[in-house]
Amino acid sequence: MPSARVQWIDFCRVYTAFFVVLRHVDRPYTSVNYMVDLFNYRSLIFFFFLMSGYLAHKAAAGQWLDWQRTRKLLLPYVFWTAVASILLLQPMMHWNQTLSGDFSWFDWSLIPREMGMLNWCYWDFDNVPLWFMRTLILLALFCPVLQKLPTKVLLVVVLLSFAGSDVLCARDAETARSHKSWSVGWLPFRLYESILALGFYSLGLWIRRVADFERFTAFMRSYAWTVVLAALLLLPLVYAFGFYPPVQSSALVLLGAATTMSVGCLCEQYLPRFCSWVAQWGKAAFFIYVTHYPLLHLWKLVSTGAYGGTMATWEISIAPFCITMVSIGIYCLLRRWCPVFLRLFAMS
Numbered sequence: 001m002p003s004a005r006v007q008w009i010d011f012c013r014v015y016t017a018f019f020v021v022l023r024h025v026d027r028p029y030t031s032v033n034y035m036v037d038l039f040n041y042r043s044l045i046f047f048f049f050l051m052s053g054y055l056a057h058k059a060a061a062g063q064w065l066d067w068q069r070t071r072k073l074l075l076p077y078v079f080w081t082a083v084a085s086i087l088l089l090q091p092m093m094h095w096n097q098t099l100s101g102d103f104s105w106f107d108w109s110l111i112p113r114e115m116g117m118l119n120w121c122y123w124d125f126d127n128v129p130l131w132f133m134r135t136l137i138l139l140a141l142f143c144p145v146l147q148k149l150p151t152k153v154l155l156v157v158v159l160l161s162f163a164g165s166d167v168l169c170a171r172d173a174e175t176a177r178s179h180k181s182w183s184v185g186w187l188p189f190r191l192y193e194s195i196l197a198l199g200f201y202s203l204g205l206w207i208r209r210v211a212d213f214e215r216f217t218a219f220m221r222s223y224a225w226t227v228v229l230a231a232l233l234l235l236p237l238v239y240a241f242g243f244y245p246p247v248q249s250s251a252l253v254l255l256g257a258a259t260t261m262s263v264g265c266l267c268e269q270y271l272p273r274f275c276s277w278v279a280q281w282g283k284a285a286f287f288i289y290v291t292h293y294p295l296l297h298l299w300k301l302v303s304t305g306a307y308g309g310t311m312a313t314w315e316i317s318i319a320p321f322c323i324t325m326v327s328i329g330i331y332c333l334l335r336r337w338c339p340v341f342l343r344l345f346a347m348s
Helices: 007-024 032-037 044-054 067-093 095-099 110-114 131-141 143-147 151-178 188-210 213-222 224-241 250-270 272-279 282-304 313-337 339-345
Strands: none
Touching: 007 032, 007 044, 007 250, 007 272, 007 282, 007 313, 032 313, 044 131, 044 188, 044 250, 067 131, 067 282, 067 339, 131 143, 131 188, 143 188, 151 188, 151 250, 188 250, 213 224, 213 250, 224 250, 250 272, 282 313, 313 339
């Protein structure tokens, strides 16, 4: 395993965080944001699950649960969920009262509810900022168990997780279509996404067993152009002919995650200065993710007068870049004046 930070991985971390921001900005069908997002749909967060599995620390002999890693994940999870619950999710629904100084809507039960302790179905506003963290915490906790599985059994877990996710997601989507509402069919905890996350995390563990870091990097570099071209050719056909909605296909999500890594490898090879400039913010990737939602809705509030207001076309185009840079700017200030905060709550 690498002893220092790896440039192409840090590039992918920032690249992925940026496209998460782009995904949450308004995306009219005719906008560049919408067209770009079609190639990243559902693959963004699963890149992190894959790399989290690959880079997971090896469990000690006799260890079955990783409480140390779990505690490190729980702290930022609790903190940022509380911040979102107090400053974002509920004020979004009560913004008129909030602006007038009326906080009568606030109740401390909001925090555990938004964490998923009281409400496990997080469609709409519930648990938007950190839905993936709950699943990652569970995977980190039981990582030693997965590491003790034989290699072939671990691969079976990967394949069963991918297949199970596809089946559950397709069934859920059919239920939603039959009710003509996307808010009806979603399974509690988006179970299919958690199962798919298990598959990607286990795949990362499996790849680590069969290929050390140098071999893995060499493999990605060798096939980087092939993966990118496959995505550029395959996804337009999938969308144009509606063969299989990408949201229901773990194979297309895997293609998206592989494309992310391939872009990182190609950028490191052909645009080394740009790659290096982006990669220097790799430690800020999680901070970008947890702060972009409040920054986005603050932008909307200022420009439109409402948390859920519709942004102008020019704002939609520049918002992902501006929000990402503002988040990095805040990160730099905290790194200088309060590094302990970043170490505890930003996983830097």
